[in-house]
Amino acid sequence: xxxxxxxxxxxxxxxxxxxxxxxxxxxxxxxxxxxxxxxxxxxxxxxxxxxxxxxxxxxxxxxxxxxxxxxxxxxxxxxxxxxxxxxxxxxxxxxxxxxxxxxxxxxxxxxxxxxxxxxxxxxxxxxxxxxxxxxxxxxxxxxxxxxxxxxxxxxxxxxxxxxxxxxxxxxxxxxxxxxxxxxxxxxxxxxxxxxxxxxxxxxxxxxxxxxxxxxxx
Amino acid sequence: xxxxxxxxxxxxxxxxxxxxxxxxxxxxxxxxxxxxxxxxxxxxxxxxxxxxxxxxxxxxxxxxxxxxxxxxxxxxxxxxxxxxxxxxxxxxxxxxxxxxxxxxxxxxxxxxxxxxxxxxxxxxxxxxxxxxxxxxxxxxxxxxxxxxxxxxxxxxxxxxxxxxxxxxxxxxxxxxxxxxxxxxxxxxxxxxxxxxxxxxxxxxxxxxxxxxxxxxxxxxxxxxxxxxxxxxxxxxxxxxxxxxxxxxxxxxxxxxxxxxxxxxxxxxxxxxxxxxxxxxxxxxxxxxxxxxxxxxxxxxxxxxxxxxxxxxxxxxxxxxxxxxxxxxxxxxxxxxxxxxxxxxxxxxxxxxxxxxxxxxxxxxxxxxxxxxxxxxxxxxxxxxxxxxxxxxxxxxxxxxxxxxxxxxxxxxxxxxxxxxxxxxxxxxxxxxxxxxxxxxxxxxxxxxxxxxxxxxxxxxxxxxxxxxxxxxxxxxxxxxxxxxxxxxxxxxxxxxxxxxxxxxxxxxxxxxxxxxxxxxxxxxxxxxxxxxxxxxxxxxxxxxxxxxxxxxxxxxxxxx
Numbered sequence: 001x002x003x004x005x006x007x008x009x010x011x012x013x014x015x016x017x018x019x020x021x022x023x024x025x026x027x028x029x030x031x032x033x034x035x036x037x038x039x040x041x042x043x044x045x046x047x048x049x050x051x052x053x054x055x056x057x058x059x060x061x062x063x064x065x066x067x068x069x070x071x072x073x074x075x076x077x078x079x080x081x082x083x084x085x086x087x088x089x090x091x092x093x094x095x096x097x098x099x100x101x102x103x104x105x106x107x108x109x110x111x112x113x114x115x116x117x118x119x120x121x122x123x124x125x126x127x128x129x130x131x132x133x134x135x136x137x138x139x140x141x142x143x144x145x146x147x148x149x150x151x152x153x154x155x156x157x158x159x160x161x162x163x164x165x166x167x168x169x170x171x172x173x174x175x176x177x178x179x180x181x182x183x184x185x186x187x188x189x190x191x192x193x194x195x196x197x198x199x200x201x202x203x204x205x206x207x208x209x210x211x212x213x214x215x216x217x
Numbered sequence: 218x219x220x221x222x223x224x225x226x227x228x229x230x231x232x233x234x235x236x237x238x239x240x241x242x243x244x245x246x247x248x249x250x251x252x253x254x255x256x257x258x259x260x261x262x263x264x265x266x267x268x269x270x271x272x273x274x275x276x277x278x279x280x281x282x283x284x285x286x287x288x289x290x291x292x293x294x295x296x297x298x299x300x301x302x303x304x305x306x307x308x309x310x311x312x313x314x315x316x317x318x319x320x321x322x323x324x325x326x327x328x329x330x331x332x333x334x335x336x337x338x339x340x341x342x343x344x345x346x347x348x349x350x351x352x353x354x355x356x357x358x359x360x361x362x363x364x365x366x367x368x369x370x371x372x373x374x375x376x377x378x379x380x381x382x383x384x385x386x387x388x389x390x391x392x393x394x395x396x397x398x399x400x401x402x403x404x405x406x407x408x409x410x411x412x413x414x415x416x417x418x419x420x421x422x423x424x425x426x427x428x429x430x431x432x433x434x435x436x437x438x439x440x441x442x443x444x445x446x447x448x449x450x451x452x453x454x455x456x457x458x459x460x461x462x463x464x465x466x467x468x469x470x471x472x473x474x475x476x477x478x479x480x481x482x483x484x485x486x487x488x489x490x491x492x493x494x495x496x497x498x499x500x501x502x503x504x505x506x507x508x509x510x511x512x513x514x515x516x517x518x519x520x521x522x523x524x525x526x527x528x529x530x531x532x533x534x535x536x537x538x539x540x541x542x543x544x545x546x547x548x549x550x551x552x553x554x555x556x557x558x559x560x561x562x563x564x565x566x567x568x569x570x571x572x573x574x575x576x577x578x579x580x581x582x583x584x585x586x587x588x589x590x591x592x593x594x595x596x597x598x599x600x601x602x603x604x605x606x607x608x609x610x611x612x613x614x615x616x617x618x619x620x621x622x623x624x625x626x627x628x629x630x631x632x633x634x635x636x637x638x639x640x641x642x643x644x645x646x647x648x649x650x651x652x653x654x655x656x657x658x659x660x661x662x663x664x665x666x667x668x669x670x671x672x673x674x675x676x677x678x679x680x681x682x683x684x685x686x687x688x689x690x691x692x693x694x695x696x697x698x699x700x701x702x703x704x705x706x707x708x709x710x711x712x713x714x715x716x717x718x719x720x721x722x723x724x725x726x727x728x729x730x731x732x733x734x735x736x737x738x739x740x741x742x743x744x745x746x747x748x749x750x751x752x753x754x755x756x757x758x759x760x761x762x763x764x765x766x767x768x769x770x771x772x773x774x775x776x777x
Contacts, residue, residue, distance in 0.1 A: 069401060070407050071407045071408050071429070071430055071772065072407065072408075072430055072432075072452070072455065072772065072773055073451075073452050073455035073536060073537060073773065075407050076455055076456060076499070076536060077535070077536055079499075079518065080518070080521075080522065080525070080535075083514075083515065083518040083519075083521075083522065084515050084518055084519050084522070085518075085519070085522045098401075098402065098403040110407065110430075111430060111432050113350075113428075113429060113430060113431055113432065114349075114350055114353075114367060114368065114369055114370045115349070115350035115370055115428055115429050115431065116400065116408065116429045116430075117369070117370055118370055118371065118372050118373045119373055119400055119401060119429070120401075122373070123401055139432075145437075145448070145449075146432045146433065146437065147364070147365045148364060148365060148367075148432060148433035148436060148437055149349075149357045149362070149363075149364060149365065149366050149367055149368070149433055149436065150348070150349055150350075150353075150357070150367070150431045150432065150433050151367070151432055151433065152367075153367070168537065169536055169537065171535065201371075
């Protein structure tokens with residue numbers, strides 16, 4: 001398992017401490033090797049060093065819990081992504097959660113209409129940090145070929161989107177590619193200004209009708 | 218053949234038929250009646266057993282005409298397959314009586330006509346917007362409403378219950394627990410929203426809110442040429458996209474008076490039946506998931522993937538195939554494709570038996586579904602149920618038998634019928650229908666006629682690429698058809714096919730231009746789902762979830 005992590009051996013403090021601790025035993029058992037090398041070899045067998053944010057990102061990227069916001073045709077294709085042939089489980093993202101409180105990846109799969117927009121914003125706000133959004137398909141990304149009176153022209157009008165997957169609907173391979181792209185973004189700790197600068201649309205998703213956001217969950 | 222003459226005679230005893238117009242066009246009967254007569258007229262036709270189904274109610278806008286709107290009622294007789302269209306004119310700002318007292322199923326159809334055109338139905342208990350959001354201003358299907366004029370919605374509507382006649386509207390009863398399910402909820406299949414008041418676990422009253430996937434299909438159809446509407450039809454019932462293609466193309470072909478070649482017919486039948494199987498796979502699979510049986514879903518999806526592969530070989534797309542064209546098919550099947558279909562059928566036969574054992578013989582499944590929230594046949598007809606749900610109630614209506622098309626009358630297959638109308642029977646019917654579809658495909662595959670896969674009518678179908686690049690006639694033909702467009706004669710037809718969920722009807726009006734003047738879809742689950750609040754009343758909340766799943770409501774065709 002550890003082999004998949006990018007391990008950094010550049011922590012000078014750790015190396016120095018190891019050198020001091022392991023040096024006395026170096027002569028007899030590891031003939032010919034310097035103290036530093038021996039300490040290094042030994043430490044590799046039971047420990048490793050890394051940056052904290054890197055290992056956290058590694059954990060995050062391999063345990064995305066998607067909330068499948070399937071509204072239309074893309075939702076059917078998303079079933080195939082989860083299904084036996086394409087099997088999203090291979091990417092660590094098989095734990096599908098329908099509660100935003102338990103998931104960190106919002107998979108917007110399908111057309112978002114004007115009527116649905118406030119609901120989508122509310123769901124997005126209910127997701128706990130860190131949260132990521134994949135917009136699956138033409139409709140979710142831009143409204144697609146529905147340049148129409150009741151269709152939101154892309155879900156990025158109301159929520160920040162990290163990865164857009166083109167297609168109508170995208171093939172499951174394309175969705176997997178989108179998930180892998182997101183995993184890479186997470187692993188590389190890529191800055192996400194669209195997410196940091198996002199402001200909730202005025203009056204959208206506040207839920208004034210049901211007495212505030214907390215009530216209607 | 219027109220059946221209008223005897224009907225005219227009968228009507229003359231009761232109504233002042235001097236004010237009526239009796240028309241017969243494109244093989245269909247039409248009565249234009251004054252709006253004051255609409256309720257007694259429908260009552261008369263229903264009570265005297267002329268027609269037992271009200272299939273559709275819709276509006277049409279003629280801005281340069283007085284009165285401005287038409288309200289169109291589509292009637293159907295399930296015994297002999299006869300249809301009748303009744304049209305009444307309504308002026309702007311005027312109103313007419315609701316026909317809900319005659320057919321309960323007019324409920325949502327009238328609400329839709331109100332939402333889309335602003336036609337007011339007097340006596341309708343709950344005439345609210347149904348598809349557009351509650352802050353929407355104007356009526357989008359009127360010709361003076363721009364197709365791309367969006368209006369943003371800033372808040373979701375709270376829990377409301379005014380779907381039930383005689384209830385106290387939106388006022389919540391403090392003795393009961395209000396509960397909101399959806400639109401983002403796994404049991405609501407994406408975009409449905411159900412609100413209920415519970416006494417313990419018993420539903421006191423329930424209400425549905427739809428329109429969360431209203432993608433303006435009908436407005437889009439009015440702004441696109443005939444062949445470009447086909448990809449939009451894919452996205453109506455996206456679980457069985459080819460069936461919508463076939464239904465739409467058949468309607469346009471009827472308006473054109475075009476008969477497609479036998480090979481195209483055979484290919485359409487194969488596509489339709491494959492889609493019926495994969496549609497039932499989703500219905501049965503997700504129905505099991507909603508009851509906690511995940512295994513059936515994974516089992517069945519393996520086979521859905523196999524059909525996707527077949528579609529992909531045929532046209533390159535998996536889900537939204539857009540495989541038909543007006544006049545036939547887009548292209549021929551590749552070599553060996555039919556053999557692959559046959560070998561799939563063989564595999565699927567075993568799988569259906571396995572799923573039957575896994576679900577229908579499962580003790581838990583039986584206890585959760587048998588005898589749960591049954592619907593009586595008479596009620597189902599009142600609501601406008603069609604397809605597997607109607608057949609589960611014991612009514613053997615199947616358009617493939619009643620009004621056969623594409624050579625279904627030459628094929629040997631049975632129509633499975635249930636007895637109780639409960640949830641178990643619905644799955645029983647669906648699973649048996651999968652077996653029957655396999656039978657049909659096997660028969661057709663073994664005798665696909667030779668010949669062309671599309672009509673070669675120069676005014677309808679683009680010439681082959683060889684001709685376009687090879688000779689001047691082909692080039693000119695191509696140029697003219699692309700620039701001028703496919704133009705059916707002015708007129709109107711209603712055509713229905715038996716889709717996986719029931720009667721899928723297209724009501725098409727042409728004014729002779731390159732775009733449809735009006736295209737109304739009669740989606741099967743729209744009529745079925747409107748009965749939900751009544752069906753689940755008094756039942757358990759868990760049974761309501763099972764009911765939604767068994768109704769197989771597909772948001773794409775529900776909201777369009």
